[in-house]
Every structure is written in C-alpha cells, then in structure tokens.
Amino acid sequence: xxxxxxxxxxxxxxxxxxxxxxxxxxxxxxxxxxxxxxxxxxxxxxxxxxxxxxxxxxxxxxxxxxxxxxxxxxxxxxxxxxxxxxxxxxxxxxxxxxxxxxxxxxxxxxxxxxxxxxxxxxxxxxxxxxxxxxxxxxxxxxxxxxxxxxxxxxxxxxxxxxxxxxxxxxxxxxxxxxxxxxxxxxxxxxxxxxxxxxxxxxxxxxxxxxxxxxxxxxxxxxxxxxxxxxxxxxxxxxxxxxxxxxxxxxxxxxxxxxxxxxxxxxxxxxxxxxxxxxxxxxxxxxxxxxxxxxxxxxxxxxxxxxxxxxxxxxxxxxxxxxxxxxxxxxxxxxxxxxxxxxxxxxxxxxxxxxxxxxxxxxxxxxxxxxxxxxxxxxxxxxxxxxxxxxxxxxxxxxxxxxxxxxxxxxxxxxxxxxxxxxxxxxxxxxxxxxxxxxxxxxxxxxxxxxxxxxxxxxxxxxxxxxxxxxxxxxxxxxxxxxxxxxxxxxx
Ligand code: ADP
Numbered sequence: 067x068x069x070x071x072x073x074x075x076x077x078x079x080x081x082x083x084x085x086x087x088x089x090x091x092x093x094x095x096x097x098x099x100x101x102x103x104x105x106x107x108x109x110x111x112x113x114x115x116x117x118x119x120x121x122x123x124x125x126x127x128x129x130x131x132x133x134x135x136x137x138x139x140x141x142x143x144x145x146x147x148x149x150x151x152x153x154x155x156x157x158x159x160x161x162x163x164x165x166x167x168x169x170x171x172x173x174x175x176x177x178x179x180x181x182x183x184x185x186x187x188x189x190x191x192x193x194x195x196x197x198x199x200x201x202x203x204x205x206x207x208x209x210x211x212x213x214x215x216x217x218x219x220x221x222x223x224x225x226x227x228x229x230x231x232x233x234x235x236x237x238x239x240x241x242x243x244x245x246x247x248x249x250x251x252x253x254x255x256x257x258x259x260x261x262x263x264x265x266x267x268x269x270x271x272x273x274x275x276x277x278x279x280x281x282x283x284x285x286x287x288x289x290x291x292x293x294x295x296x297x298x299x300x301x302x303x304x305x306x307x308x309x310x311x312x313x314x315x316x317x318x319x320x321x322x323x324x325x326x327x328x329x330x331x332x333x334x335x336x337x338x339x340x341x342x343x344x345x346x347x348x349x350x351x352x353x354x355x356x357x358x359x360x361x362x363x364x365x366x367x368x369x370x371x372x373x374x375x376x377x378x379x380x381x382x383x384x385x386x387x388x389x390x391x392x393x394x395x396x397x398x399x400x401x402x403x404x405x406x407x408x409x410x411x412x413x414x415x416x417x418x419x420x421x422x423x424x425x426x427x428x429x430x431x432x433x434x435x436x437x438x439x440x441x442x443x444x445x446x447x448x449x450x451x452x453x454x455x456x457x458x459x460x461x462x463x464x465x466x467x468x469x470x471x472x473x474x475x476x477x478x479x480x481x482x483x484x485x486x487x488x489x490x491x492x493x494x495x496x497x498x499x500x501x502x503x504x505x506x507x508x509x510x511x512x513x514x515x516x517x518x519x520x521x522x523x524x525x526x527x528x529x530x531x532x533x534x535x536x537x538x539x540x541x542x543x544x545x546x547x548x549x550x551x552x553x554x555x556x557x
Contacts, residue, residue: 067102067201067545067549068101068102068198068199068200069093069101069103069104069200069203069548070103070104070106070192070202070203071089071092071103071104071105071203072106072184072202072203072204072205072209072212073085073086073089073105073106073208073209074181074184074205074206074209076089076145077089077090078090078146079112079118080107080108080110080112080113080166082166083236083237084236084237084286084319084453084454084456085205085206085236087319087322087456088205088234088236088286088319089105089205090145091320091322091537092537092540093145093150094145094150094537095320095538095541096541096544096545097148097149097150098538099542099545101545103151104151104152104153104195104197105145105150105151105152105153106152106153106184106188106191107152107155108154108155108157108160108161109154109157109158109161109162110161110162110163111163111164113154113161114141114154114161114162115162119143120142120154121141121142122139123141123153123195125140125191125195126138126139127139127155127187127190127191127194129183129187129190130186131179131182131183131186131251131253132250132251132253136157136183137157138155139157140153140154140155140191140194141153141156153195155188157183157187160176160179160183160184161180177242177244178242178248178251178270179248181207181208181209182211182251182252182253184208184209185204185208185211185215188202189202189212189216189220192226192229193225193226199229200228200229200230200548201229201230201231201232201548201551201552202216202229202230203231203232203233204232204234204276204280205233205234206234206235206242207240207271207273207276209233210233210242210272210273210274210275210276210277211252211272211275211276212231212276213231213233213276213280213281214252214254214258214264214279215252215253215254216229216231217231218254218255218279219254228555229555230281230282230552230555231279231280232280232281232282232283232284232547232551233276233277233280233283234283234284234285235273235286235294235453236286238273238285238299238303238453239301240273241271241272241273241274241301242273243269243270243271243272244269244272246259246265249264249270252264252270263275263278263279264278266302267302273303274303277303277306277307277310278306278310281313281551282313282547282550282551283307283310283314284316284317284547285315285316285453286317286318286319286453286475287316287317287318287452287453287454287455287474287475287477287479288317288318288478289473289474289475290316290451290453290454290473290474291314291316292316293451293473294307295314299451313554315547317543317544317547318475318478318543319454319456319475319537319540320537320538320541321463321535322537323535323536326436326439326460326463326464327463328346328440328465328531331440333432333433333437334436334437334440335349335353336349336350336353338350340465340532343527344524346440347440347441347465348364350440350441351364351368351441351442351443353437354370354438354441354442355398355425357425357437358400358425359421359422359425360398360400360422360423361398361422365517366396366397366398367397367398367444367513367517368398368399368400368442368443368444369398369400369442369443369444369445369446369509370400370401370402370439370441370442370444370445370446371384371401371402371445371447372401372403372434372439372445373402373457374403374405375404375405375406375409376405377450378449378450378451379447379448379449380449380471380500383448383500383505384446385409385413385416386506387505387506387509388416390506391509392419392420392423392424397423397513398423398425399423399424399425400424400425400426400441400442401413401424401425401427402429402431402435403428404428404429404430410428413426413428414426414428439457439460439461439463439466440464440466443466444466444468444509444516445457445466445467445468446469446470446509447461447468447476448469448471448500448505448508449470449471449473449476450471450473450500451474452471452473452474452475452476453474453475454474455474455475455476455479458470458475458476458480458494459479459535461530462479462493462530462531462533462535463530463535464531465530467493467494467495467530468480468493468494468495468530469494469495469496469497469508470494470495470497471497471498471500471505472496472497472498476496477496480495481494481496481529482494483495483511483526491525491532492526493529493533494512495508495509495511
C-alpha cells in the first residue's frame with residue numbers, strides 16, 4: 067500500500083508532543099509490513115539548517131493562498147536509521163523561526179496561513195512526485211484541511227479521485243481555530259463555512275474540518291475515542307464526533323522499545339528481563355534511593371511519578387494523598403516533573419519537611435525518567451483525561467506496577483487486580499472517581515499487596531512486563547484501518 071503521512075512534527079526532526087513520537091515510529095513499522103510510506107514535514111529551522119542531511123529535489127512549489135501565490139521548495143531525506151522517505155516542505159518565511167507554533171506563550175499570528183500552505187503543498191507534491199497514494203494520513207489540526215481539499219477541490223482530477231483520507235486526533239484540546247476571514251486562505255468555497263462543516267461559533271476550525279471531511283477518523287486509544295463523544299471530554303466537538311461515530315475508532319500508541327527496554331537500557335544501573343527482574347530491579351531501586359537521599363531499604367514501597375506538573379495529571383489529588391501519607395505512612399516517593407509553579411511551591415515545601423521520604427527533582431531529565439521507571443515499585447498516573455499516555459506503558463515494561471485512573475489510554479492498558487479474566491491478566495490498580503479518596507484507596511490497595519502478598523505482586527509484575535507494548539501491534543492496527551478505509555472509499 068502507498069501511504070502519505072502528513073504531520074507538523076516527526077521525531078527526530080521536530081517535536082513538541084506525542085504527535086512527533088507517533089509520526090517517527092509508526093512509519094518504520096508500516097514500512098516493515100511492506101508498505102511504501104512518504105512522510106511530509108514542514109522545513110523548520112533545525113530541520114533545514116541543522117545537522118540533518120537533506121537533498122535538493124529541484125521541485126518548486128507554487129501554492130495559491132487567498133489572492134497571492136506563495137513559493138516553496140521540496141527537500142528530501144530519510145528517517146534516520148531507515149529507508150522511509152521524508153519530504154520537507156521548505157518555505158523560510160513561514161518555517162525558519164525559533165519555534166514550531168509560537169513564542170513567549172503566544173501563537174504565531176499567521177499559523178493558519180503557514181499550515182494551509184503546508185497542507186496544499188502536500189497535495190501538489192503528491193502529483194509532482196508521482197506518489198500515487200492509496201491514502202493520505204493527516205494528523206491534528208495542522209493538516210486538517212487536507213481531507214476537505216481532497217473531497218471538495220481535488221476530487222475531479224483522476225489522479226486524486228481514489229485517494230482516501232484518515233485524520234488522527236492526538237490532542238482534541240488543540241483545534242486550530244482562526245478568525246472567519248482566514249477562511250479565504252483555504253481556497254474553499256464560503257458555502258463550507260457552516261456550522262456542520264468548517265465553522266465553529268463564527269470562526270474557522272481546522273480540526274473540525276478534518277473530522278467532517280475525512281473518510282476515517284481515529285484517536286490514540288479506544289476509550290478516548292468514546293470519551294471525546296461526550297460533553298465532558300469533547301472540547302465542543304462532541305456533536306460532530308458523534309455524527310461521524312461510524313468511522314471513528316481508537317488505536318493505542320506503542321512505545322519505542324529501542325529506547326525503553328529494561329534489557330538494553332544504558333541509562334539504568336542494571337539491566338533485567340522478565341526472567342530475572344527481582345535482582346535487576348533491586349539494584350535499580352537501591353540506586354534510586356541513594357540518588358534521592360532516601361533510606362536504602364529494599365522492602366519499603368517506593369512510589370514514582372514522572373510527568374508534567376499539570377492539573378490534567380491529577381496533581382491536586384496526588385498532593386492531598388502525599389501530604390497525609392508523608393506524615394503517617396512508611397512509604398517513599400520520588401517525583402520528577404516540571405510545570406505549574408503552584409505545584410512546584412507545594413512540592414518544594416513537602417520536600418523540605420520530609421527529605422527522607424520524598425525525593426524531588428523539578429526539571430526535565432530523560433536519564434532520571436528511565437531510572438525512576440526502573441527503580442520504583444509503583445507508578446502513579448491518576449490523570450483527569452489521558453488520550454493514550456506513555457508513562458504507564460514505560461513503567462509496565464520495566465515491571466513497575468501502575469496505579470491509574472480509568473480514563474483514555476490508561477483504561478485500555480491497565481487491568482485492575484479485581485478485573486482480571488482468563489484473557490487478561492491483572493497488571494495494576496485502577497480507580498474511577500476523580501477524587502483524592504478514590505486515589506488514596508487505590509494506592510493503599512497497591513501498597514497492601516506489595517507488602518503482604520508477594521506472590522500476587524510477582525504475578526502483577528510479570529503480567530505488566532509480558533505484554534507487547536511495541537509499535538508493531540499498533541502498526542498492524544493502522545494497516546487494517548487504512549485497508550478498510552481505502553476499500554470503503556472505492557466501493
Ligand atoms: P503527556 O504527553 O500528556 O505529557 P505522556 O505520558 O503521554 O504524557 O508522555 C510524557 C512523556 O514525557 C514521557 O515520555 C515522559 O517520560 C516524558 N516526561 C514528562 N515530564 C518529564 C520530565 N520532567 N523529565 C523527563 N521526562 C519527562
């Protein structure tokens with residue numbers, strides 16, 4: 067199958083979030099399944115003028131944008147370590163900037179123009195490069211216009227009439243909403259500026275556009291795909307999502323097992339596998355306790371947390387439980403994170419009063435993230451919402467038992483001790499209510515099993531480590547989704 071993947075972020079070229087990880091890992095797996103994948107990425111400053119080796123194609127783009135025509139050029143490279151083609155859409159006025167989407171807390175004012183240019187460039191390049199894709203896979207609002215252009219403008223050209231489109235929603239909170247007059251930049255007729263199509267409360271909404279016009283829509287976990295059809299989690303788009311529910315599905319992201327594997331991880335003090343984890347993890351735990359000035363006791367439960375200090379991640383609840391437990395319970399905590407200054411202040415004061423029970427690092431450290439995933443016994447992730455979540459999967463790969471709230475990808479990856487079945491072995495602790503009492507009960511259950519039922523704990527760790535968290539499984543699911551979508555389009 068010929069697949070064009072359109073994304074504003076791709077690891078290792080440009081990243082601000084999970085979108086980049088997906089678009090860096092998925093194409094390699096799809097290519098291993100025998101597909102031809104062509105990735106399109108904007109030519110940001112570090113991509114064009116950094117250390118990547120790019121080749122000129124000699125192809126010039128002339129893209130109509132409202133009343134003007136904007137020129138760009140196409141460069142070629144490959145995903146490092148693979149033969150997957152990457153086409154870079156270079157246009158220095160738009161993309162040779164300090165950041166991807168904005169600076170100093172403000173979005174660039176011409177973001178609509180920049181990404182309309184990018185989206186149109188991809189459709190033109192498909193023809194100029196003679197790619198003949200079966201499907202174009204758009205991602206998030208930045209490429210949300212592509213399905214609409216295919217359906218409303220390019221359909222009459224035989225080169226495009228059979229191309230199917232898929233849009234993946236990585237983060238429903240970011241929708242690409244712009245003032246109505248920017249509709250003119252899209253080149254589509256104003257008749258589409260209607261609340262059932264591209265308009266959202268008087269403004270242009272590019273993610274909504276993608277959702278309305280794509281042949282298929284997916285998000286990054288099956289549970290999140292259901293949740294976004296409700297008023298609580300639909301970010302105002304629940305109506306269109308319900309309307310399109312017949313072609314809306316969820317596919318879990320995978321993890322990069324070349325980077326996140328306890329068997330080969332070079333950032334942790336001892337490697338281990340499912341066969342010898344007790345020894346390896348105890349070395350990692352002791353190292354972590356030492357690093358953070360905690361008592362080096364193999365039997366004390368150690369709870370780890372890594373991630374953004376944001377309310378979405380349940381910090382208000384975590385801090386309530388932590389406050390109480392630091393005074394009353396013989397449990398150790400290690401926290402790595404950065405974010406909301408209010409949480410920084412509270413955590414710092416808890417650390418000052420309990421330095422031997424709480425290890426704290428306010429900052430970003432990939433090395434420490436690996437060491438916490440490997441050395442902790444329990445990993446806490448009580449998010450309010452979580453489209454997919456990576457940290458719970460990392461922790462399970464490292465035999466660290468997660469305690470999570472039943473939402474999004476957390477609900478799809480963690481199976482509570484009480485919900486095990488013949489098909490699914492328990493691998494963690496899950497609670498439902500977004501309130502500290504429910505979290506506390508779940509942490510209590512985890513600590514209780516850890517301290518008093520060693521056999522049960524070992525089976526949780528084994529189940530967590532056994533499951534295949536790699537991208538291979540997700541890529542097979544994407545392959546099936548592409549095939550179904552293309553078949554439906556050609557009916
Ligand atoms: P989200 O994308 O909502 O932040 P995820 O769990 O999907 O949450 O992914 C977070 C990623 O960022 C993980 O790879 C995690 O290890 C990493 N991360 C977050 N905060 C930190 C930090 N302070 N130091 C190191 N890595 C971090």
